[in-house]
Amino acid sequence: MSVPQTVDAGTASAKGRRRLGPLVAALAGGALIASGAWFALSGPFAGRAADTPARPAAATALAQVARGTLSARTMENGTLGYAGDYQVVNKAGGTVTGLPAVGQVIGQGRVLYRVDGKPVVLLRGEVPVYRDLSWGTQGVDVRQLNTALVDLGYATDDEIDPDSDYFGRQTYYAVKELQEKVGLAETGNLALGQAVFVPAGRIRITKIIAVPGGMAAAGSVVVRTSSTAREVTVELSASRQSEVATGDKVTITLPNGRTTPGVVSSVGKVAVKADSGTTVDVRIRPLKQRVTGQLDQAPVQVSIVTDTVEDVLSVPVNALLALAGGGYAVEVVAADGGHRLIPVKTGLFDDSAGKVEVAGDGLTAGQNIVVPGT
Numbered sequence: 372m373s374v375p376q377t378v379d380a381g382t383a384s385a386k387g388r389r390r391l392g393p394l395v396a397a398l399a400g401g402a403l404i405a406s407g408a409w410f411a412l413s414g415p416f417a418g419r420a421a422d423t424p425a426r427p428a429a430a431t432a433l434a435q436v437a438r439g440t441l442s443a444r445t446m447e448n449g450t451l452g453y454a455g456d457y458q459v460v461n462k463a464g465g466t467v468t469g470l471p472a473v474g475q476v477i478g479q480g481r482v483l484y485r486v487d488g489k490p491v492v493l494l495r496g497e498v499p500v501y502r503d504l505s506w507g508t509q510g511v512d513v514r515q516l517n518t519a520l521v522d523l524g525y526a527t528d529d530e531i532d533p534d535s536d537y538f539g540r541q542t543y544y545a546v547k548e549l550q551e552k553v554g555l556a557e558t559g560n561l562a563l564g565q566a567v568f569v570p571a572g573r574i575r576i577t578k579i580i581a582v583p584g585g586m587a588a589a590g591s592v593v594v595r596t597s598s599t600a601r602e603v604t605v606e607l608s609a610s611r612q613s614e615v616a617t618g619d620k621v622t623i624t625l626p627n628g629r630t631t632p633g634v635v636s637s638v639g640k641v642a643v644k645a646d647s648g649t650t651v652d653v654r655i656r657p658l659k660q661r662v663t664g665q666l667d668q669a670p671v672q673v674s675i676v677t678d679t680v681e682d683v684l685s686v687p688v689n690a691l692l693a694l695a696g697g698g699y700a701v702e703v704v705a706a707d708g709g710h711r712l713i714p715v716k717t718g719l720f721d722d723s724a725g726k727v728e729v730a731g732d733g734l735t736a737g738q739n740i741v742v743p744g745t
Contacts, residue, residue, distance in 0.1 A: 430744030438736035443678040454602035463564030496568030505560035520545040571598040603655040609642040624672040702741040
């Protein structure tokens with residue numbers, strides 16, 4: 372049985388139209404069997420409601436035509452973890468004398484590791500440290516240092532403009548306060564190797580690369596980290612990339628069975644070949660971070676809302692009756708018990724709710740319709 376993909380343009384929005392899947396087709400077929408007949412619309416019966424003395428041969432039940440909002444969704448498998456993957460590159464020379472532990476969370480301004488007993492401080496910034504920073508230097512790296520010093524409270528934004536890329540008097544005094552706090556010599560200049568910049572204010576240690584007692588070679592990776600923000604990653608088939616967009620609403624089903632809302636934060640543009648085929652990464656931000664717990668690389672299910680229509684009529688998918696001449700109808704039960712068929716045009720399908728958008732002459736909200744019995 373061929374199933375139409377959408378309705379005409381007036382019934383629902385153009386975005387997100389999808390074919391009925393095997394489950395939906397089976398449900399429609401089930402409604403047909405439950406009604407005990409195939410109905411063909413032709414002659415005077417075509418295009419209008421018609422009374423029918425149909426007596427079901429199988430058990431049936433009643434549902435109602437509803438009016439409201441309907442959403443189309445795609446169900447995907449995902450992986451729950453932490454956002455970001457940052458490698459901390461060492462710039463200090465000497466012997467590694469202190470390292471964090473896997474899973475440890477470290478905030479900006481704290482000691483991340485030690486070389487020759489001296490602390491290396493974590494600061495937030497996109498540009499990796501590559502030179503000494505001292506009075507009179509200028510650049511993007513100085514700007515992110517100024518921003519970090521203000522964020523940490525070593526200066527106010529009246530004393531240091533966080534957007535300034537100049538290392539001036541107030542930056543000098545703020546660096547001295549930072550050095551005093553962490554146990555470095557109070558020079559007022561940030562020497563290469565005293566700090567590392569990572570694009571997150573708080574990081575979580577995911578892997579230790581360096582070895583205690585080993586040489587801290589300049590340019591070597593000490594640890595790998597992530598942010599502390601929770602994130603779900605979905606490997607979406609590249610052929611379905613256009614169905615998902617940044618900002619789409621999501622429902623995440625956690626390993627414990629609980630559900631929590633989320634939103635698509637990014638959709639990959641570069642396809643990657645994998646065992647399951649060619650995919651793009653879809654990143655999802657849970658809106659209730661605490662509900663997701665602390666599991667890392669945990670399997671989850673994701674229901675992504677790909678389209679929404681408002682103020683439309685909908686019926687259970689299994690209320691659809693396939694017509695011999697093509698198309699669909701629903702069987703309406705009047706208050707006096709009489710049955711009649713109303714031809715309908717289908718619109719958006721909400722597979723997760725088992726509902727479909729419909730439009731047809733004489734179809735109104737609150738009407739009783741026939742569905743297969745349980």
